[in-house]
Amino acid sequence: MRLLVCGGAGFIGSTFARIRARDHGDEVVVLDKLTYAGRRESLNDVDHVFVHGAIEDPAAVGAAIEGADAVVNFAAETHVDRSIAEPDAFVRTQMQGTYVLLEAARERGLRYVQVSTDEVYGSIQAGSFTEDSPLRPSSPYSATKAGADLLVGSYAHTYGLEAVICRGSNAYGPYQYPEKLIPLMVLNALHGDALPVYGDGMQVRNWLYVEDFARGIGHALERGAPGEAYNVGGPDECPNLEVVRRILALTGASEDLLEHVPDRPGHDRRYSLSSERIRTLGWEPRVRFAEGLERTVTWYRDNAWWWEPIRSGEYRAYYERQYGRALRPAS
Numbered sequence: 293m294r295l296l297v298c299g300g301a302g303f304i305g306s307t308f309a310r311i312r313a314r315d316h317g318d319e320v321v322v323l324d325k326l327t328y329a330g331r332r333e334s335l336n337d338v339d340h341v342f343v344h345g346a347i348e349d350p351a352a353v354g355a356a357i358e359g360a361d362a363v364v365n366f367a368a369e370t371h372v373d374r375s376i377a378e379p380d381a382f383v384r385t386q387m388q389g390t391y392v393l394l395e396a397a398r399e400r401g402l403r404y405v406q407v408s409t410d411e412v413y414g415s416i417q418a419g420s421f422t423e424d425s426p427l428r429p430s431s432p433y434s435a436t437k438a439g440a441d442l443l444v445g446s447y448a449h450t451y452g453l454e455a456v457i458c459r460g461s462n463a464y465g466p467y468q469y470p471e472k473l474i475p476l477m478v479l480n481a482l483h484g485d486a487l488p489v490y491g492d493g494m495q496v497r498n499w500l501y502v503e504d505f506a507r508g509i510g511h512a513l514e515r516g517a518p519g520e521a522y523n524v525g526g527p528d529e530c531p532n533l534e535v536v537r538r539i540l541a542l543t544g545a546s547e548d549l550l551e552h553v554p555d556r557p558g559h560d561r562r563y564s565l566s567s568e569r570i571r572t573l574g575w576e577p578r579v580r581f582a583e584g585l586e587r588t589v590t591w592y593r594d595n596a597w598w599w600e601p602i603r604s605g606e607y608r609a610y611y612e613r614q615y616g617r618a619l620r621p622a623s
């Protein structure tokens with residue numbers, strides 16, 4: 293199958309591209325705008341064709357989609373804190389970009405997978421969301437992701453587009469940009485920088501190893517029913533404070549580095565997904581959190597070539613704006 297993978301230079305998209313090219317023999321075309329989060333080097337070991345462009349640009353999409361059998365859309369602005377500070381790019385990419393891709397898929401009668409998130413359901417105190425739960429997003433990030441999901445649903449319903457939505461819980465693993473909790477804490481611990489925990493640190497996330505998420509998206513692509521959404525939840529829940537303590541233990545860094553900082557505005561307390569529907573397609577998670585976290589810490593320890601250019605570049609200014617303090621000077 294020839295796949296157009298939009299946002300394939302990002303964390304989950306590059307993992308998906310690697311698995312599809314290596315294990316399924318798919319031809320992979322990556323369309324990516326290369327924002328700060330897009331890293332071509334994450335595709336170094338992936339057999340693919342690369343097209344540099346934005347999903348909201350119909351000409352770029354038209355060029356990249358040539359000959360494709362299906363479109364899988366990972367492209368998005370993905371960091372909640374950045375959506376609170378500067379929401380405009382989130383609206384452009386998630387809304388206009390998804391619209392342009394849907395139109396291109398509709399014109400050509402292609403199968404379409406929208407990669408989405410548990411955050412569209414909002415926070416849940418107890419129990420888990422199913423695909424039929426109402427969408428109650430709370431941040432500009434999750435609201436624009438929910439808007440894109442609704443648009444995808446409308447194309448399936450109105451035009452009969454073979455579209456499927458895949459909603460994942462918090463993914464973690466190699467090649468994740470260090471603005472997100474786990475890589476940020478791992479790299480800070482390895483460098484002796486403070487580990488900034490928002491609020492009381494008792495927010496709960498449902499951790500999903502990135503390869504498990506990528507395989508789930510593959511199941512939805514191959515076997516998902518048109519018009520359906522599929523939740524893909526991780527096997528383990530963990531409060532942030534415990535995640536950070538485990539990272540301190542795995543890196544051997546001092547507990548004194550842990551620091552409580554002001555909470556994220558509108559911070560969702562807990563996410564939890566029921567994944568029964570995707571299990572009916574034969575998917576199940578393979579990597580438990582303890583094992584995946586250990587693998588992830590080892591990967592960051594061994595792959596400074598990947599994160600050093602990030603951590604010594606614009607990221608330092610982002611970090612200072614976001615946390616009101618500088619990282620220790622790069623050695």
Ligand code: NAD
Nearest residue numbers: 299301302303304325326327329330346347367368460463
């Ligand atoms: P990421 O931020 O690592 O990568 C996003 C990629 O999209 C980058 O390569 C970036 O350059 C590209 N991109 C951004 N705007 C673009 C545009 N307008 N046109 C073309 N390319 C563009 O993101 P990620 O964590 O890999 O997330 C991928 C998808 O999975 C997103 O849709 C996200 O909402 C969803 N998701 C992420 C998680 C998670 O925990 N990271 C969980 C569930 C769902």
Ligand code: DAU
Nearest residue numbers: 370371372409410411461462471472473488489490495532
């Ligand atoms: O749930 C899926 C979502 O997971 C994806 O859709 C998003 O793209 C992805 O960014 C992620 O969103 P979160 O907001 O849950 O992830 P983040 O890594 O930003 O934060 C995880 C938790 O850790 C959250 O409760 C906030 C907290 N946190 C985060 C950072 C960056 C801290 O306490 N300190 C921090 O410095």
